[in-house]
Amino acid sequence: MRVYLQQIEGYTAGQVWMSLRIRGLVAQFLSDCIKEKSAWKLLKPHTEAIVAHFVFPQLCFTKADQELWEDNPVEYVQKRIDPLDDFGSATVAASNLLIDLAFDRKSATLNTILGFVNNVLTTYLQSTEETRDPRAKDGALNMMSALCGALISRKSPIASTLPEFLLTHVVPEFKSQYGFLRARALDTYCRYSSVEFPDKQISRSVFESVFNLLHDPELPVRVHAALALQPMIENDENRDALAIHLPQVMQVFLNLTNEIDSDTITHVIEEFVEVFADRMAPFAVELAQQLRDTFMRVMGDVVSNQPELNSSNIEDISDKTMAAMGVLKTMGTLVLNLENSPEVVYRLEEVVFPIARFVLDQRVVDLYDEVFEILDCCLFAVKAVSPNAWNLFGAIYACFKNDGVDFIEEMLPLLDNYVTYGMDTVATNSDLQERLFDMIESVMKSDRVGENECICACKLAETIMLHGRGKVDGMIPGFISLAAAYLLVGDAIKTTPFLVHALEIVLNALHYNPVITLNVLEQYQWTEGIFTRLVQSTSKFSRVHDKKLLIFGLTAVLNIPAAQLPPSLQNGLPQLFEAVLHVFQSLGKAIEARDALERMYEGDDDDEAFDNEFEWDGAEDELDGGEDFEDVDDADEMQSAFLKELAGQAAKALGSDEDEADLNSDDDDDDDFGSPLDEEYTLESPLDEIDAYIHLQDKLAEMQHANAAVYDAIVQNLSQENTQFVQSLMEEANRQREALAAQQQQS
Numbered sequence: 001m002r003v004y005l006q007q008i009e010g011y012t013a014g015q016v017w018m019s020l021r022i023r024g025l026v027a028q029f030l031s032d033c034i035k036e037k038s039a040w041k042l043l044k045p046h047t048e049a050i051v052a053h054f055v056f057p058q059l060c061f062t063k064a065d066q067e068l069w070e071d072n073p074v075e076y077v078q079k080r081i082d083p084l085d086d087f088g089s090a091t092v093a094a095s096n097l098l099i100d101l102a103f104d105r106k107s108a109t110l111n112t113i114l115g116f117v118n119n120v121l122t123t124y125l126q127s128t129e130e131t132r133d134p135r136a137k138d139g140a141l142n143m144m145s146a147l148c149g150a151l152i153s154r155k156s157p158i159a160s161t162l163p164e165f166l167l168t169h170v171v172p173e174f175k176s177q178y179g180f181l182r183a184r185a186l187d188t189y190c191r192y193s194s195v196e197f198p199d200k201q202i203s204r205s206v207f208e209s210v211f212n213l214l215h216d217p218e219l220p221v222r223v224h225a226a227l228a229l230q231p232m233i234e235n236d237e238n239r240d241a242l243a244i245h246l247p248q249v250m251q252v253f254l255n256l257t258n259e260i261d262s263d264t265i266t267h268v269i270e271e272f273v274e275v276f277a278d279r280m281a282p283f284a285v286e287l288a289q290q291l292r293d294t295f296m297r298v299m300g301d302v303v304s305n306q307p308e309l310n311s312s313n314i315e316d317i318s319d320k321t322m323a324a325m326g327v328l329k330t331m332g333t334l335v336l337n338l339e340n341s342p343e344v345v346y347r348l349e350e351v352v353f354p355i356a357r358f359v360l361d362q363r364v365v366d367l368y369d370e371v372f373e374i375l376d377c378c379l380f381a382v383k384a385v386s387p388n389a390w391n392l393f394g395a396i397y398a399c400f401k402n403d404g405v406d407f408i409e410e411m412l413p414l415l416d417n418y419v420t421y422g423m424d425t426v427a428t429n430s431d432l433q434e435r436l437f438d439m440i441e442s443v444m445k446s447d448r449v450g451e452n453e454c455i456c457a458c459k460l461a462e463t464i465m466l467h468g469r470g471k472v473d474g475m476i477p478g479f480i481s482l483a484a485a486y487l488l489v490g491d492a493i494k495t496t497p498f499l500v501h502a503l504e505i506v507l508n509a510l511h512y513n514p515v516i517t518l519n520v521l522e523q524y525q526w527t528e529g530i531f532t533r534l535v536q537s538t539s540k541f542s543r544v545h546d547k548k549l550l551i552f553g554l555t556a557v558l559n560i561p562a563a564q565l566p567p568s569l570q571n572g573l574p575q576l577f578e579a580v581l582h583v584f585q586s587l588g589k590a591i592e593a594r595d596a597l598e599r600m601y602e603g604d605d606d607d608e609a610f611d612n613e614f615e616w617d618g619a620e621d622e623l624d625g626g627e628d629f630e631d632v633d634d635a636d637e638m639q640s641a642f643l644k645e646l647a648g649q650a651a652k653a654l655g656s657d658e659d660e661a662d663l664n665s666d667d668d669d670d671d672d673f674g675s676p677l678d679e680e681y682t683l684e685s686p687l688d689e690i691d692a693y694i695h696l697q698d699k700l701a702e703m704q705h706a707n708a709a710v711y712d713a714i715v716q717n718l719s720q721e722n723t724q725f726v727q728s729l730m731e732e733a734n735r736q737r738e739a740l741a742a743q744q745q746q747s
Contacts, residue, residue, distance in 0.1 A: 001042045004029060008046075012053035020090045023058060027093035031100045040105070047101060048112050056116070058094035059146075060139030061180045069180060073219040074260050078319065081223065081264050095146045102150050110150065114158070117143050121169045134178045141170065141188045148191040162195045167202065174209045179218035186213065186224035193231035200237070207238050211245075214252050223256055223264065230268045233275050246276055247283050254290050257327070261298055262319055266326030270333045277337035281344050288331055288351040295327045295355055303362055321366050328355070328370035335377040342382040349378050349388050356392060360399045368399070369410045376414040385422030393418065397435050404439070405446050408456045415439070419463045426464070427471035436464065437478055444482045451498040458483070458501035465508040466686045476509050477520045488529050497677050500540050506530055507553030514556040518566055528568045535579050542676035544590045547583045548687050554580050555699045562709045573710060574717040580696070581722055584729055587692060590679070598681040691740070697733035 004026065010016030011023075018026070030050070033039035043050075068076045079089075101109040120140040124132050144151070144165075151158060166189060173185035189210070197203045210232065213225035229249075232238045242249060250272065257265045273280060280287070298320045305317055331352060338344050352374055358364075359371045375392070379385055396404075396414070404411060419426060419436070426432050443449060443457035461479045464472060483505035486492045493499045509517040521527040541550050554576050562570060569576075703711040718726065 001033065001039055005042070005046055008050065008054055012049070024090040024093040027055070027058075027090065027097045031093075031097045034097075034100050034104050044105075044108060047105075047109050048116075051098065051101070051109075051113055052116055055094045055098050056120075056139050056143065058090050059098075059142040060135045061184070062135070065180065069218075069220065077220050077223050077260050077264070078262055080220070081227070081262075095142070098143060098146050099149070102147055106150070110147075113143070113147070125169070134176070134181050137169075137173070138181055138184045141173075141184045145188045145191045152192060152194055162192060163197050166192060166195060167197070171206055171209065174213060179216070179221055182213065182216065183218070183220045183224045186210065186221065186228045190224070190228040190231065193228070203235065204237065204241075207232055207235075207241065211242075214249070219256075219259060222252070223260065226253055226256055226265055226268050230271050233272065239275065243276060243279055246272075246279055250283075250287055251290075254287075254294065257323065258294055258297070261323045263322045263326030266323065266330050270326075270330045273330060273333045273337055280334065281338060281341050284334060284338055284341075284344055285347050285351065288334060288348050291327050291331050291334075292351050292355055295324050296358070298324045298327070299358070299362075299364065299367075303364070321364075325367060325370050328367065328374055331355075332370070332374040332377045335374065335381050339381045342384075345378060345381045346386060349386060352378060353388055353392050357395050360395045363399070363402060365403055365407075368403070368407050372407075372410050372414045376417055379414070379417035379421055383421055385418055385425065389418075390422070390425065393432070393435075397439070400439055400442075405442055405448055405453070408439075408443050408449070408453050412456045412459060415460055416463050419460070420467055423467045423471065427468055430474075433472060433475055436460070437475055441478070441482060444485070451493070451495055454486075455498055455501045458498075458505055461505055462501075462508050463685075465512045469512050473513065473516060476512060476516050479505050480509050480517060480520045480526075481524075484524070484526050484530065487533050488526060496540050499537060500546060500677060503534055503537060504546065504549055506534065507549050510553035510556045511549065514560055515564065518557070518560070518569075522566050527566050531569065531572070531576075535575060538579050538582055540676060541583065542590070543679050543683070544587070544594050545680070545683055545685060545687060546677065547587050547590055548690070548692050550583050551580055551587075551692050552687065552690070552695065555696065558710060558714065559699055559703055559707060560710075561707055562713075565710075573713050577714040577718075578722065581725060581729075584692070584696070585725070594679050594681050597679055601681065691733075691736050693729055693733040693736050694740075697730055700730075 007016055007018075008026065011018045030043065033043050065076070068079070098113065102113060117140045120136055124137045124140075127133075150156065151162065153159070170185050170188050170192075173181045176182050176185065189206070197206070210225055210228045213221055214229070216222050216225065229242070233242060250269065253265050253269045253272070257269070302317050302320050302324070331348075335345055335348055335352070338348070356371045356375055359367045375389070375396075379389060396411070400407075400411065415436070426436070440457045440461050443453050446453070461482075464475060465479070468475075483502045486498070486502050487506075493502060506517070509520075518527065521530055538550060541547050557565075557569065557576060558573060558580075565573075700711070715723075
């Protein structure tokens with residue numbers, strides 16, 4: 001440490017030369033020393049000098065910055081705005097060192113840092129135009145930008161002074177003669193955009209200044225102005241003012257995107273599309289066309305350079321790919337926000353689909369996720385599959401055959417929508433059925449994927465059976481065979497989620513058509529093995545959807561005439577009905593838990609719960625612990641405790657070796673199968689429209705009337721406790737009927 005401090009002292013005195021790389025490494029080393037008590041003891045007396053003479057100069061606008069600004073403003077923007085482009089630089093390392101000092105040793109350093117910044121800003125303010133140092137002002141504002149996480153906290157003791165700081169030292173620089181200072185002022189204001197001014201007129205004036213800088217002659221200033229506008233649209237007055245100029249503003253954003261070939265501005269466009277969704281329809285198609293043109297220009301460069309990919313152009317290609325990715329995300333947001341204008345979405349499809357075909361045909365795997373998502377958005381927005389969308393399905397299938405087994409998770413929502421909204425076409429097109437089955441089978445039989453991908457295949461099969469009841473009989477035997485290949489083979493299944501989804505293929509088949517399903521099971525002598533596995537695993541069905549499917553699948557079996565039941569099931573009917581009752585015992589609580597989860601996620605956010613994490617309560621820093629350093633937690637000790645906690649969490653998530661050892665044990669302890677499935681309150685299916693209690697009541701009534709032998713077999717074997725429980729279920733069904741009737745009358 002002493003050697004490093006001597007080198008830093010020599011550098012700041014102009015006696016030792018350090019390259020940018022060395023300065024960055026030194027700053028990283030000092031950041032590490034802050035967290036270690038013995039090193040901090042040596043470093044602490046020098047922090048004021050380090051901040052003033054080592055950190056501050058690296059945060060000021062330099063001659064090299066000026067040259068880059070003038071010679072290549074695009075590269076300047078990319079290096080200064082995209083943290084990945086400037087990652088590891090001396091400037092970023094110095095900024096991180098400043099942040100670490102302020103956050104980890106705030107009681108010893110923060111007031112000193114703020115005092116230094118205030119001195120620089122005051123000196124600049126009190127100097128004449130001729131003697132002012134704009135580069136020093138840039139460095140001071142850069143330091144304030146780095147510290148914003150601490151200073152904008154609600155408990156910050158200087159929070160009340162921030163409006164004055166912005167009005168005195170930041171906003172005036174919007175009109176600075178120096179482009180770099182205009183850009184810095186915009187950046188600093190953007191960081192402190194949550195600060196409210198006491199006078200609305202001031203807020204309006206600041207907004208107008210930022211808005212006008214969209215047309216600044218300097219590219220970096222225009223980019224920073226666009227970024228500064230993004231948080232400002234949270235204000236109602238600003239939104240109303242921008243709405244008048246929305247087409248022109250979006251055009252400026254598109255022009256900037258084309259100039260810098262980065263995803264920086266596409267995030268701003270995406271935010272504007274969401275906020276101004278109700279105003280986008282009139283020029284949505286034109287906007288999409290311009291986004292398409294931007295995408296095709298950028299990706300044309302990427303594809304043409306792929307054969308010559310090397311160290312000299314890989315960074316540029318990566319930037320362009322990220323820009324294209326941002327464009328696709330923006331287009332997806334545009335489509336989703338026009339859900340209430342299906343005629344516009346159909347016109348957008350004509351713009352979007354050629355882009356998708358280009359990506360799929362060129363096998364641009366880096367963009368598969370975004371392409372599948374935007375196509376998913378198109379189908380979801382109109383709740384239908386247009387002829388253009390079906391024409392594209394061939395390219396999607398070809399993509400799957402080339403690369404898609406590895407991308408089935410990304411493809412699933414899109415494929416799910418093709419089936420959900422296009423079942424009438426699927427039901428009458430054997431070629432589509434064959435392709436869909438091939439996709440499911442390829443995943444289930446692939447040695448390149450894990451159980452998560454197999455679960456995706458199971459989900460797609462479920463969607464086909466739920467939405468195609470009575471329409472896709474020919475696909476059912478194949479689905480059952482794919483599930484049986486796992487369910488009836490020793491240790492083929494390793495986790496609870498896959499076990500549940502594999503069993504649900506059979507349950508969906510039973511719900512679809514119990515006679516077809518039982519014929520297949522009997523043909524291959526799978527009946528006893530499958531139902532044994534099913535009954536043993538009922539406690540694994542934790543979600544509301546799982547429980548309802550289990551109820552519907554088993555009650556479908558119970559409604560088959562006794563003479564048509566396989567012999568292996570005829571004697572087990574009471575056990576099947578008891579399994580149904582077992583599921584009902586936990587269904588009510590599962591529904592309550594799902595409803596509570598939905599309320600939690602869809603309710604208002606508690607801002608206090610997400611307030612800035614920086615502590616201003618007057619207590620000592622977590623790392624400070626007092627002047628004698630006796631209470632300072634050693635970094636190694638902290639790391640050890642963290643790793644132990646991480647290991648504990650990993651053990652819970654993954655389960656012990658014993659958890660994974662025997663999924664086929666007859667012991668129905670949940671621990672043998674790992675963790676149950678988490679509830680998904682957003683999951684939607686045709687089962688949502690069926691009330692489980694009313695369904696059971698109807699099925700028992702049908703059974704008593706048309707299948708008396710089976711009804712008597714299950715009722716006569718019920719215990720007194722279960723008989724009373726069935727009666728309570730019938731009472732609940734009556735209540736649900738009354739509630740449903742009341743809702744229908746109100747509507």
